[in-house]
Amino acid sequence: NAGVTQTPKFQVxxxxxxxxxxxxxxxxxxxxxxxxxxxxxxxRLIYYSxxxxxxxxxxxxxxxxxxxxxxxxxxxxLESAAxxxxxxxxxxxxxxxxxxQFFGPGTRLTVL
Amino acid sequence: KNEVEQSPQNLTAQEGEFITINCSYSVGISALxxxxxxxxxxxxxxxxxxxxxxxxxxxxxxxxxxEKHSSLHITASHPRDSAVYICAVKSGNEKLTFGTGTRLxxxx
Numbered sequence: 001n002a003g004v005t006q007t008p009k010f011q012v013x014x015x016x017x018x019x020x021x022x023x024x025x026x027x028x029x030x031x032x033x034x035x036x037x038x039x040x041x042x043x044r045l046i047y048y049s050x051x052x053x054x055x056x057x058x059x060x061x062x063x064x065x066x067x068x069x070x071x072x073x074x075x076x077x078l079e080s081a082a083x084x085x086x087x088x089x090x091x092x093x094x095x096x097x098x099x100x101q102f103f104g105p106g107t108r109l110t111v112l
Numbered sequence: 113k114n115e116v117e118q119s120p121q122n123l124t125a126q127e128g129e130f131i132t133i134n135c136s137y138s139v140g141i142s143a144l145x146x147x148x149x150x151x152x153x154x155x156x157x158x159x160x161x162x163x164x165x166x167x168x169x170x171x172x173x174x175x176x177x178x179e180k181h182s183s184l185h186i187t188a189s190h191p192r193d194s195a196v197y198i199c200a201v202k203s204g205n206e207k208l209t210f211g212t213g214t215r216l217x218x219x220x
Contacts, residue, residue, distance in 0.1 A: 042116065042198070042210030058207070090155060100145065101208070103155035 004104035021076040023091030032074035036087040081111045116211040131186040135199030147198040
């Protein structure tokens with residue numbers, strides 16, 4: 001099992017460009033999450049999906065959109081990237097909201 | 113004030129020492145998580161607990177619900193334990209709130 005995979009690992013964008021971060025899990029988990037991690041701050045939830053076909057906003061959703069394409073895949077889209085979105089992005093999944101979360105390797109995004 | 117506070121922020125110790133990392137929180141919780149983030153950036157879940165104590169190898173996690181406090185202990189520490197240890201709490205709305213982490217360095 002690969003667990004949780006994320007692509008790309010690194011990305012540099014210019015202000016105003018768009019991109020989609022991909023996440024997939026092969027553990028048949030219902031819940032999936034997108035977090036961002038910034039220096040000196042704890043991980044913050046951007047969006048989550050409790051099950052296929054549902055998505056909900058987290059703590060810092062502005063500037064992002066998500067798609068739960070199927071049970072395996074949960075993508076995060078930046079429509080018009082801003083320097084404030086420079087961060088490390090982690091995808092995670094869990095069997096349910098009361099279960100432990102498994103994290104992907106992260107995507108390091110720089111917006112110039 | 114952050115909902116989740118960890119101490120110390122940084123900890124350097126000699127190989128073999130007993131390590132304690134503390135986590136205090138200010139909200140009611142349904143569960144507390146301890147996570148490990150290695151220098152390469154990957155995050156691994158170590159424990160999820162809602163009461164008492166859990167042990168896995170050289171790692172022990174305890175929680176005191178009344179005092180809103182948890183500790184992560186590492187016995188016989190080793191340089192490979194060097195990492196950032198993160199405490200996260202799950203509150204009533206099932207959202208995880210993360211601490212900023214404790215950076216542990218074990219010197220051979």
